[in-house]
Amino acid sequence: MSAKILSYVTFIYGFAFILYLSAWIFKKPLANRLGTGATALAVLGTLTGILFRWVESHQMGIGHAPLSNLYESLVFLSLCIAVISLFVEFKYKLSIIGVVASPLPFLAMAYASLPKVSSEIQPLIPALQSNWLIAHVMTCFVGYAAFAVAFGISILFFLKSSGGDKSSAAMSLVPDLDTLDELTHQMVMFGFLFLSIGIITGSVWANQAWGRYWGWDPKETWSLITWLVYATLLHARMMRGWMGKKIAVLSVIGFLAVIFTYFGVNLLPGLHSYQ
Amino acid sequence: MSKSSKSERMVDQIWNFFASVKLSVVILLSIAATSIVGTVVPQNENPGLYLNNYGEFLFSVFNALGVFDLYHSGWFRFLMCLLIINLVVCSINRLNATWRIIFPKTPQFQAGRFKNAGSRQEWTMDAPTDRLKNVYESYISGHFSVHRTDATENGFIVYAEKGRWTRLGVYAVHASVILMVIGGLIGSIWGFEGFANIPEGESAGKITLTNQDSEKDLGFLIRCNKFSIALYDSGMPKEYRSSLTILKKDQEMVTQDILVNTPLKVEGVSIFQSSYGKIPGKSFTVKFIENDSEIEYVKKASMGEEIPLPGNSGILVVEDFKASFSFRGVTLENIFLCRLSDASGETENIILPVDFPRFDKMRGGKFIISISDVEYKYYTGLQVSRDPGVPVVYAGFLLMILGCYVTFFMFHQQFCVELSRQGGQTRVTVSGISGKNKPGMLVKTRRFARRLKKTTERPE
Ligand code: HEM
Numbered sequence: 001m002s003a004k005i006l007s008y009v010t011f012i013y014g015f016a017f018i019l020y021l022s023a024w025i026f027k028k029p030l031a032n033r034l035g036t037g038a039t040a041l042a043v044l045g046t047l048t049g050i051l052f053r054w055v056e057s058h059q060m061g062i063g064h065a066p067l068s069n070l071y072e073s074l075v076f077l078s079l080c081i082a083v084i085s086l087f088v089e090f091k092y093k094l095s096i097i098g099v100v101a102s103p104l105p106f107l108a109m110a111y112a113s114l115p116k117v118s119s120e121i122q123p124l125i126p127a128l129q130s131n132w133l134i135a136h137v138m139t140c141f142v143g144y145a146a147f148a149v150a151f152g153i154s155i156l157f158f159l160k161s162s163g164g165d166k167s168s169a170a171m172s173l174v175p176d177l178d179t180l181d182e183l184t185h186q187m188v189m190f191g192f193l194f195l196s197i198g199i200i201t202g203s204v205w206a207n208q209a210w211g212r213y214w215g216w217d218p219k220e221t222w223s224l225i226t227w228l229v230y231a232t233l234l235h236a237r238m239m240r241g242w243m244g245k246k247i248a249v250l251s252v253i254g255f256l257a258v259i260f261t262y263f264g265v266n267l268l269p270g271l272h273s274y275q
Numbered sequence: 276m277s278k279s280s281k282s283e284r285m286v287d288q289i290w291n292f293f294a295s296v297k298l299s300v301v302i303l304l305s306i307a308a309t310s311i312v313g314t315v316v317p318q319n320e321n322p323g324l325y326l327n328n329y330g331e332f333l334f335s336v337f338n339a340l341g342v343f344d345l346y347h348s349g350w351f352r353f354l355m356c357l358l359i360i361n362l363v364v365c366s367i368n369r370l371n372a373t374w375r376i377i378f379p380k381t382p383q384f385q386a387g388r389f390k391n392a393g394s395r396q397e398w399t400m401d402a403p404t405d406r407l408k409n410v411y412e413s414y415i416s417g418h419f420s421v422h423r424t425d426a427t428e429n430g431f432i433v434y435a436e437k438g439r440w441t442r443l444g445v446y447a448v449h450a451s452v453i454l455m456v457i458g459g460l461i462g463s464i465w466g467f468e469g470f471a472n473i474p475e476g477e478s479a480g481k482i483t484l485t486n487q488d489s490e491k492d493l494g495f496l497i498r499c500n501k502f503s504i505a506l507y508d509s510g511m512p513k514e515y516r517s518s519l520t521i522l523k524k525d526q527e528m529v530t531q532d533i534l535v536n537t538p539l540k541v542e543g544v545s546i547f548q549s550s551y552g553k554i555p556g557k558s559f560t561v562k563f564i565e566n567d568s569e570i571e572y573v574k575k576a577s578m579g580e581e582i583p584l585p586g587n588s589g590i591l592v593v594e595d596f597k598a599s600f601s602f603r604g605v606t607l608e609n610i611f612l613c614r615l616s617d618a619s620g621e622t623e624n625i626i627l628p629v630d631f632p633r634f635d636k637m638r639g640g641k642f643i644i645s646i647s648d649v650e651y652k653y654y655t656g657l658q659v660s661r662d663p664g665v666p667v668v669y670a671g672f673l674l675m676i677l678g679c680y681v682t683f684f685m686f687h688q689q690f691c692v693e694l695s696r697q698g699g700q701t702r703v704t705v706s707g708i709s710g711k712n713k714p715g716m717l718v719k720t721r722r723f724a725r726r727l728k729k730t731t732e733r734p735e
Contacts, residue, residue, distance in 0.1 A: 062507065123507045126515050126535035126548075182714060189683040196679055200672045209536050211547040211660040212468065213668060214459070216346050218314040228307040235296050235303070265314075 002052035003119055006075060009045040010113055012038055013078065013106035020098035024173060032095045039082050039102060046079040053121065062123035067137040071119045074112035076137070078105030080145030084187075088149060092183065096173050100152030132205030140198030140223075144258050146191030147230070151255035153184045154248035161245060181244050184251050185237060192230050199223050222261040229254040293364040302358050309354065313345040319486060359456055362449050370446065377442050382421050384434035389691040392706035394720035402731060404430050404694050404701040411692060414730045419690075430695035430702075441685040442710065447678030454671030462664030467491055473499040474554055474654040478522065482659045493544065493659070496522040500530070502551055502653040515548050517655040543661050550656030553598045553609075560648040561591065562632070566641060588641060589617040593627075602626060611646050686711055688719055692727065703727070 019035035022028065053066040066072040085101035088094055111117065124133075157180045160171060174180075202220070207213040214220060233250040236242040292298065316337070325343060326334050341348025400407060408424070408431045415422050419435040469482035469491055478498035481490045500518040507513045520530040521541050533539045538547045555578070563572040563585050572585040582591040592614045600610040609629040616622040625644070628634050632645035686709045693704040705727065707720035 123509065123511055123513065125512055129514075129534075130536040132536075193676070193679045193683055197676055200676065203672070204669070205536075207665065208538065209547070210549065211538065211545055211658045212662075213665065216313065216318065221310045221314045225307045225310050228303045228310075232300050232303045232307075235300050238296050239300070 002049045002056055005045055005052060006049040006109070006119075007113060009042050009049060009078075010106065010109035012042040012045060013082070013102065013109055016042060016098070017102040017106055020095075020102050024096060024099050027173075029095075032098070035098050035102065036086070036089060036095070039086055039098065042105070043079060043082045043086065046075060046082070050075060050079070057121045060121060062121070064124050064129075065134050066121075067134055068124055068128055069118070069122060071112050071117050073137060073141060074108045074117070077141045077145060077148075078108040078112075080142050081105045081108070081148050084145050084149045084190075085152070088183070088187075092179075094175065094183070096156065096175070097149070097152065100155050101149050104148050104152065127209055130205055130208065132201055132208065136198060136201040136205055139194050139201055143191045143194030143196075143198050144262065146187050146194060147226075147251075147255050147258050150184050150187035150191060150251050153180055153187060154251040154255075156180055157184065157244070157248040177244055181247060184247060188230055188233055188251060188254070192227070192234065195223070195227055195230070199227060219261065219265045222257065222265050226254060226257040226261050229257050290364060290368075293360055294368040296365070299358070299361050299365065302354060302361060306351075306354050306358070309345060309351055312342060316342055316345075318346070319344055355456060359453060362453060366446055366449050373442070377439060382423075382436065382439075384423060384425075384436075384689070384691070386432060386691065386693075389689075389706045389708060392691075392708050392720075394708070394717045395704065395706040396720060396724035397702070397704045398724075398728070399697065400701045400703055400731060401699075402701055403699065404696045407701050407703070407731065408433070408694055410730050411694070411727055414727065415692075427693075427695070430693065433692040433694070434690070435692070436687070436689040438685055438687045441681050442687055444678050444681030444683075444685070447674050448682060449678075451671045451674035451678055454674060455668050458664035458666075458668030458671060460664065461667060462662040466660065466662040466664060468658070468660040468662075470549065471497065471657050471659055472550075472552065472654045473497060473657065475499055475502055475652045478520075482657075494523075495528070495542065497546065497657065497659075498522060499655045502655040504551070504653075515551060517548055517551075517657070519546065519655075519657075543663065545660055545662075547658040547660070548655065549658035552654050552656065553651045554654055555596050555611075556650035556652060559646050559650075561593075562645045562647060563642040564645075566636070566643060572642075584642060587618070589615060591615050591644065593646070600626065607631075609649070609651075613644075615640075615644075686715065688716065690720065690723055 016035050016038035019031050019038055023031035023035055050066050050072075053072070054063070057063045057066065067076055081101060082105045085097050088097050088101070112119070156174055157177065160174045160180065161177060199220075202223070203213040206215065206220075229250065233247060233254060236250060237247055320343070322334075322338075322343075325337070329337060337343060341350065345351055411433055412422075412424060415433060415435045419437050421437065421439070422433065422435040425432045425434070467484060469484040471479045471482045473479045476499070478496045480494075480496045481492055483490055498520045500520055502515075502517045504512060505514040505516070514534060516532050516534055518530065518532050519539055521528045521539075529539070529541060531539045533546060533548050535548050538545045540546075558575055558577045561574045561576045561582055563574075564570070565572075565585070574582060576582045576593065578593050578596070580592070582593070583589075584591060593611050594614055595612040597610045597612065598608060600607050600612075602610075607626075607628045607630075611627045611629070613625050613627055614622055615625050625635065625638060627644060627646050629646055629649050632647065633643060635645060636643045688707060688709050690705065690707045693702075695702045695704075705720060705724040707716050707723060709716045709719075
């Protein structure tokens with residue numbers, strides 16, 4: 001049941017992206033509102049799917065919050081990205097954010113539905129049986145999602161700043177560079193707080209399960225690297241001449257580090273890799 | 276130029292070098308880059324493995340640079356030191372310069388600073404200015420700890436502010452980094468980490484220290500009463516459980532079951548469930564089957580004992596047991612490693628898998644040797660550690676979260692409400708500024724203006 005709901009949700013996310021994109025290209029505000037509606041619907045769908053999955057795991061007698069494997073984390077990540085991008089859209093009256101932010105949950109969900117990502121509900125192995133797991137995964141992924149949206153805004157920044165044709169109708173919908181810069185900063189600060197909490201809860205958990213709060217395993221180390229890149233961004237912003245473009249570049253590098261922490265680390269040896 | 280001023284200038288230059296944010300950006304990126312290397316090159320492996328992988332030249336270069344144990348290498352520590360110096364110097368520098376701005380004896384308000392605030396809200400009220408001033412003042416004194424009213428030519432200005440202290444948030448974040456590093460240092464100096472494998476029914480008082488070849492006496496004994504595994508229907512592990520008793524001078528102090536996420540703490544030492552394994556019981560049966568005649572000879576034997584072969588044609592010693600063993604690329608389970616000497620004294624090492632009694636036929640010896648009637652028992656693999664730095668590190672964690680929250684989401688807000696008479700009416704102007712001039716200030720100012728308007732709508 002939950003699997004079915006979540007596979008429909010994938011298409012709704014994709015559809016939302018198409019709506020946002022056509023709203024932007026053809027300057028149709030209606031399509032934009034529909035895109036927002038579709039994203040909201042997908043958010044509700046994802047929530048329902050997660051809830052069903054939770055219930056299903058209890059029915060199987062192995063009840064646990066659906067945050068324990070790659071599939072479940074991807075679903076949760078798309079939920080977070082969609083919620084944050086809706087928040088940005090409303091709070092900053094920035095409808096254009098949908099164009100860059102909505103493909104991300106779609107891609108995450110599409111990746112989750114690949115056959116190589118097992119969507120089976122699995123029981124928790126002993127190391128994962130801890131409430132810290134929930135705190136750790138949730139906060140990390142809220143952080144990742146904020147960085148994803150910051151990445152989207154940085155892409156907008158590049159589009160705007162290199163958009164040779166300044167008068168082009170499409171570009172006029174993109175806010176000015178200062179606003180984009182400020183928004184990136186806001187998102188990075190939000191993500192930084194949550195990534196910090198994520199690393200900290202992970203640390204406390206590791207101390208409880210393995211007797212060390214930090215062990216330099218590749219996933220830990222890469223989350224630290226990601227954290228350092230964003231710390232660099234926050235500080236670089238205080239140096240003269242590091243506004244705008246350089247910050248956007250750092251935000252893109254930071255997001256690449258996020259992606260590597262998430263997926264790439266499985267290529268390296270260590271404790272953490274899902275499956 | 277006098278000598279002292281020259282050296283003062285030197286000190287100044289060094290001080291400024293360490294106080295710069297540019298340096299911190301360089302340090303943060305260097306730590307990140309170093310860490311990347313540490314995840315690409317596996318750490319703390321066997322030197323032979325490295326030699327194989329990288330060849331002699333790269334091996335010696337990497338070895339000299341400490342790449343194989345990067346996070347404990349001298350220059351990683353050097354980077355950490357630089358970070359701390361940078362942070363401390365920078366914080367002292369800034370606190371020095373801003374403490375009086377942050378905490379003035381009497382807060383200064385300058386109307387001029389509000390002149391260009393982008394957040395300005397204006398409206399006109401149908402009320403006498405004096406009454407409005409009283410209403411607003413009473414609202415503001417209820418919501419702001421610091422406020423002041425000045426009379427102007429044709430009205431009043433009410434200043435109000437809050438959140439001045441939030442400017443300290445950044446210092447909390449930086450202090451938290453220092454706490455974490457200090458906590459880590461305390462742990463590495465006064466703490467230890469090791470492991471012990473204890474078979475069911477036995478006890479151990481010593482652990483083998485990790486990454487060192489030395490042992491450590493704990494000052495008490497850990498006895499493993501029982502180890503058990505529970506599986507899910509699918510065969511995946513569900514629970515590892517060790518029942519442990521801590522003994523001191525033959526006195527039982529505590530008995531407790533530990534699970535993977537539930538360690539046992541005793542005398543500042545924590546004992547964690549970390550692995551497990553299977554070992555054979557003391558005695559087992561060794562069978563010799565003569566290859567030609569298929570005649571069986573059976574003997575009871577135990578590990579390490581010299582077992583004479585039938586007809587005194589040699590001696591077998593069972594030396595070791597491996598729960599899993601890689602043999603010509605195949606992983607075999609439950610293997611005994613043995614040494615076989617023939618009558619002439621020539622020895623060879625042979626392996627005897629319990630689950631394949633005719634495995635030894637392959638050797639082509641006079642007897643096919645096998646081992647059976649093995650009673651296995653579990654040993655529990657315990658991680659034993661003591662880390663007196665943990666409370667300091669955890670304090671750092673809390674401070675980091677608090678500091679980040681304050682720095683990112685709270686800010687120093689200053690408002691200025693100007694009331695001026697316009698006939699019988701009053702012109703109200705509200706503007707707000709913040710040190711960081713965030714767009715959030717616009718939102719706050721709008722809200723503040725809305726609340727002020729509301730106070731006058733209430734019937735009196
Ligand atoms: C891992 C280490 C560090 C972390 C996590 C960290 C974190 C932060 C954060 C979160 C901020 C606030 C940024 C903002 O308001 O957007 C900040 C500001 C700042 N940091 Fe760091 N920092 C670190 C190391 C350093 C170092 C080594 C220096 C040395 C110069 C430094 C100097 C500063 C300065 C000058 C500010 C601005 C303070 C202000 O606004 O008054 N930081 N830092």
